[in-house]
């Protein structure tokens with residue numbers, strides 16, 4: 532069974548669709564430029580509505596430690612997902628927070644995969660995500676997909692997950708092609724940036740369950 536993270540949740544309706552559909556993880560974004568950015572109060576309200584067996588993952592882009600601490604407390608986070616980070620910084624934050632720590636590795640070509648090895652001992656999970664354009668405001672959450680065949684034959688030395696442009700129509704093929712143990716989606720489950728669709732969340736979870 533493939534684990535699923537529904538990312539970028541900002542409403543209790545989307546949270547309920549994820550929980551009821553069997554998501555193992557939900558993602559709360561703490562990055563001001565994102566249309567999915569959560570306030571601390573918003574995160575606290577969602578955390579209060581979420582059952583504890585569904586893991587709450589905070590999504591951060593090179594965060595300062597105050598933001599990280601406040602978000603962890605507000606969202607009662609189980610894990611942190613770091614974008615635009617580096618192995619030493621990741622290891623430091625992991626030690627400081629004591630939480631399960633994911634690091635996003637942005638992939639465009641095969642050479643990008645090798646960077647994942649540098650996180651052994653620093654991160655608990657690698658999230659292979661598509662590289663967004665350098666000019667993009669966000670390093671994720673833009674529906675950009677990478678060539679999954681790049682993962683062919685790659686020896687995973689850490690637990691990992693797949694993200695980047697996943698949606699209800701392509702997730703089955705993504706799992707078949709890559710064998711991902713966890714899939715993570717955000718914009719592919721929306722009707723507009725930041726506006727999650729209960730129907731798309733449900734369809735995504737059904738597609739994963741059927742794969």
Ligand SMILES: O=C(O)c1ccccc1N[C@@H]1O[C@H](COP(=O)(O)O)[C@@H](O)[C@H]1O
Nearest residue numbers: 538565671672673674694695696717718
């Ligand atoms: O979703 C966001 O707004 C976001 C902002 C900053 C960093 C990461 C973000 N989302 C993550 O991006 C990937 C892929 O998203 P998508 O499915 O392609 O829209 C996913 O891991 C989100 O957690």
